[in-house]
Amino acid sequence: MTNSIPEFSQYTRCFLITGSNTTEAHPLIASHVMEAKERGAKIIVIDPREVQIGRLADIYLRPRPGTDVAWLNGLMNVIITEELADQEFIEKRTEGFEEMWEVVKEYTPERVEEIAGIPADDLRVAARLYAQNKPAAILYAMGITQHTTGTDNVKSIANLAMLTGNIGIPGAGVNPLRGQNNVQGACDMGGLPNVYPGYQPVTSPEAKAKFESAWGVEGLPEQPGLTVVEMVNAAGEGQLRALYIMGENPMVTDPDIHHVKECLEKLEFLVVQDIFPTETAQLAHVILPSASFAEKDGTFTSTDRRIQRVRKAVNPPGEAKADWEIICELAKKLGAKGFEFSSPEEIMAEIAKVTPSYGGVTYERLDKEGSLQWPVPSVEHPGTPYLHKEKFTRGLGRFHAIHFREAAELPDEEYPFILTTGRTMFQYHAGSMSRRSPKLEQEAPEPYVEINPSDAEKIGLNGAKKVKVSSRRGSIEVAVRLTDRIKPGVVFIPFHYAEAAANALTHAALDPIARIPEYKICAVKVEPVRGS
Amino acid sequence: MEYKNVLTVCPYCGAGCGLYIQVLDGEIVGVLPAKEHPVSRGKLCIKGWNATAFVNHPDRLKKPLIREGGSFREASWDEALSLIAEKLLQIRDTYGPQAIGFFSSAKCTNEENYLLQKLARSFFKTNNVDHCARL
Ligand code: SF4
Numbered sequence: 151m152t153n154s155i156p157e158f159s160q161y162t163r164c165f166l167i168t169g170s171n172t173t174e175a176h177p178l179i180a181s182h183v184m185e186a187k188e189r190g191a192k193i194i195v196i197d198p199r200e201v202q203i204g205r206l207a208d209i210y211l212r213p214r215p216g217t218d219v220a221w222l223n224g225l226m227n228v229i230i231t232e233e234l235a236d237q238e239f240i241e242k243r244t245e246g247f248e249e250m251w252e253v254v255k256e257y258t259p260e261r262v263e264e265i266a267g268i269p270a271d272d273l274r275v276a277a278r279l280y281a282q283n284k285p286a287a288i289l290y291a292m293g294i295t296q297h298t299t300g301t302d303n304v305k306s307i308a309n310l311a312m313l314t315g316n317i318g319i320p321g322a323g324v325n326p327l328r329g330q331n332n333v334q335g336a337c338d339m340g341g342l343p344n345v346y347p348g349y350q351p352v353t354s355p356e357a358k359a360k361f362e363s364a365w366g367v368e369g370l371p372e373q374p375g376l377t378v379v380e381m382v383n384a385a386g387e388g389q390l391r392a393l394y395i396m397g398e399n400p401m402v403t404d405p406d407i408h409h410v411k412e413c414l415e416k417l418e419f420l421v422v423q424d425i426f427p428t429e430t431a432q433l434a435h436v437i438l439p440s441a442s443f444a445e446k447d448g449t450f451t452s453t454d455r456r457i458q459r460v461r462k463a464v465n466p467p468g469e470a471k472a473d474w475e476i477i478c479e480l481a482k483k484l485g486a487k488g489f490e491f492s493s494p495e496e497i498m499a500e501i502a503k504v505t506p507s508y509g510g511v512t513y514e515r516l517d518k519e520g521s522l523q524w525p526v527p528s529v530e531h532p533g534t535p536y537l538h539k540e541k542f543t544r545g546l547g548r549f550h551a552i553h554f555r556e557a558a559e560l561p562d563e564e565y566p567f568i569l570t571t572g573r574t575m576f577q578y579h580a581g582s583m584s585r586r587s588p589k590l591e592q593e594a595p596e597p598y599v600e601i602n603p604s605d606a607e608k609i610g611l612n613g614a615k616k617v618k619v620s621s622r623r624g625s626i627e628v629a630v631r632l633t634d635r636i637k638p639g640v641v642f643i644p645f646h647y648a649e650a651a652a653n654a655l656t657h658a659a660l661d662p663i664a665r666i667p668e669y670k671i672c673a674v675k676v677e678p679v680r681g682s
Numbered sequence: 683m684e685y686k687n688v689l690t691v692c693p694y695c696g697a698g699c700g701l702y703i704q705v706l707d708g709e710i711v712g713v714l715p716a717k718e719h720p721v722s723r724g725k726l727c728i729k730g731w732n733a734t735a736f737v738n739h740p741d742r743l744k745k746p747l748i749r750e751g752g753s754f755r756e757a758s759w760d761e762a763l764s765l766i767a768e769k770l771l772q773i774r775d776t777y778g779p780q781a782i783g784f785f786s787s788a789k790c791t792n793e794e795n796y797l798l799q800k801l802a803r804s805f806f807k808t809n810n811v812d813h814c815a816r817l
Contacts, residue, residue: 155697155721177727178697328696330788330814332795339795340803341786341813347796352809365804371779375802375809381783390783390810392773394766396798397787398814419769426741435769436762437754439743443693444703444710444734448791450691452698452721460791463688463703464710464737468744469759473787473794477801479759483767486805489797497793520700520718 152323152537153287154454154523158182161321164192164283166276166310168218170291173202176327179289179453192283194276196221196268199570199642200635209276215568215640216557217266221273222306223554224262226254226313228277235281236315243547244312250549257554265554281314285322292329305550312547318538328453335451338508338524339501343375348505364504365488386413394421396473397440401429406623423476440473441466448474448494449516451524455534457511458521561639565621565673567605568640598629600642601676606632609676616682619643621674641676683707689716693789694729697721701730710734774806783810 158165159182173180180203187193187206195207204210213221229235230251240247259270280286288307308324316322328334340347350357358370376384382400384390386409393414400410414420414433422434431437445466451457466472471479474494481489491497495513502511507525515522515529523533538547561568599619601611611617611630618627619641628643636642687702700719704712713733717724726733746762747754757765773781784802786795795813802811 176695176697178699178722178725178730181725182721331691331693331696331698332790332792333696333788333813335792336786336788336790336795336813339786339792340799341795341811343809343812346803347799352803361803365800367804369807370803371807371809373809375780375811376783378785378812378814381785381810381812384783389781391777391781392770393783393785394770394798395785396794397789398785400785400814418773421766425743426736426739427743431743435749436757436766437743437747438762439745442737442742443690443789444737446791448793450698451792452691453696454698454721456698456721457792458691458698458700459689461688461690463690463705464708467738467742469746470742470744471759473790474797476763477794477797480763480766481801481805483763484771484805486801488800488804491797494791494793497796501792501796521698521720 151325151327151454152317153321153325154456154535155179155182157321157535158287159185161285162186162191162287163321164194164280164286166194166196166280166286166288167203167207168196168288168290168307170197170289170327171199171201171203172289172291172327175291175329176453179327183289192279194279196276198637198640200633209272209279211268211272211276212637213266213268214637215570217554218303219306219552220257220262220265220554221268222303222310223254223257223552224259224266224268224273225277225280226250226310227257227262228259228274229281229310229313230254232274232278232281234278235313239315239317240313243318243541244549245546246549246551249551250309253551253553280310284314284316285319286314286316287322287325288316289325289327291327302552302555306552308547309549309552312549317542317547318536318540320536323536326453331452332450334453334455335449335457338451338505343377346504347501348507361504364500367488382410382413385417388416391417392419392421393417394423395430395434396423396477397425399424399428399430401433408624423473425470438476439466439468439470440476441470445470446472446474446494448472449498449511455523456521457508457516457524457526459513459516561673565675566639567674567676569619569621569672569674570640570642571644596629597626597644598631599676600631600633600636602634602636602638602640603632604638605641605676606630609678611678614678614680614682616679618677618679619674620677621672627679641674687714692722692726692730692733694733699726699730701726701733703734710737770806779806779808780810782806782808784808784812786811786813788813 193207194209195204196211198212198215259273263270311317311324345351346357346361362370381390420434421436422431423438423440424431425440425442444463447462448460449457450460478489478491502508510526510529510531526533616627617630618625684707686705689702692699692701699722700716702714715724715726745756748757786798799811802808
């Protein structure tokens, strides 16, 4: 997030919420939005799915799934045509406006109506609301990024914020809401194939030299590595022989899980380190028992770049150990140097040394100040509630000229529905924690598919309780929920459930840059299960 | 009887709400919201209130397990870690560093993610390290 959650209740005058089921997926972020609404802030929701927060919206638009670039360009078209753009910001702080306008001028509200199915006048109203109520914050989640056009979508969102000067001021900005509690931190720490901690590229000779000297080693690899999905494929092709998995469950979370299983089974050696015997652990050669968040010390970094202390409350069960301890002990067995840590605090001291944005982070400060928002380059620095205050990291902010592209797999005669996947309020990701929490499981014990009543009639549901949902990759049987929440032609399945995993159906078409699978769209057919 | 409230962070979504784990004689007895927290301000959602419900689940792994044929047998840490070290070194020496991959985790701490990528890069000399950020 460029900005901070507490700024929403304090400063924001307009929210544009897209691809985020905020009230269900991030309830306590939603509470800041509601508070803002009470003092008069406007809410625009643009989402193909009916999301709860849509009911609170001043305007609620439901585009055809996968048309985000088109309607984002449409909003910009209206803002520029009606002279609502922030000229001063554009002149002083950005470049590339002309090239962007060359593309955006083609996206008139009428053309966007044809592509996305949003009434032209509604798009105009939304554009005016956003541009005329500053500071305006854009909130988005996986609904925007899980597409083959995910990177384009995110760039278009940045375009819109810059066009209206909604960057570098409190209560505005571009704010991705992270689904898992430490996605932000895992990225910050270099848990990515192309960057060292602090997003220092592995291809940069300076970064390489820096880490070689900090770690006391030579010959750090200069080629970016493989992503999760690429590693799974490489395992299937025999390129990758060993995989070490710490606390992830790709057998539920990855696209096309039949394929994932086949690939993982080909590995010569698979290690899974987890708190539960997950679906992925069943395929392992060695399983190591780890400590849960309540049983270890450390830090998490939440979605607004907020670094906070995790504190040990109780001992882990049996012989389970914290993941950091396990890595240090394994390093010793391997004869690897530089892992002689006796506490997470010592590890953080090393992180601060090599990661400029964490330079001023110490446990002492976190204990005293509660949390620190990066960048916090030195121990004197108070942290950074919002980014890009006077300038962008690269100097001038760049507008990107982006055309709309269709999704990789569109519905056709054989597979006439668009399947989109997501989360529910009560379950969490692969479900290995929430499904073992009685109250959460009781609220949402069973997988289901949401279908519009008119589609139910079309497929001849006739009172059947279950349907078979099939794509080109697999099929699952699930209970039906009829609801207007979902548009005709679209079906929704939450992905938490291993017994009817939505990801048996999804496909691994990747965004060319961010390499995110296109979870939000694939083509399926739906047939009633007779006698159910 | 020894009672304490331990301030920590919710393990579920990225909002990062603050909560106290209530501990009585070394056992978790409940969760309390943290009033002073700038995001959660003394509130929690249903997931946060149930943040520790899975911690003592009977399914928790308690010992290292090694596959033998179609099933797993319990092993000591020493045996399990020695086996892992031996296998990883053997695979690296036979097929090269790019034949090994690591998944770090959005559920683990910063310190743990840091260490795993450091092990992959500095010792095994591979950048094959990623997590489910995209998923
Ligand atoms: S309490 Fe709810 S909103 Fe807060 S971090 Fe936990 S899951 Fe997210």
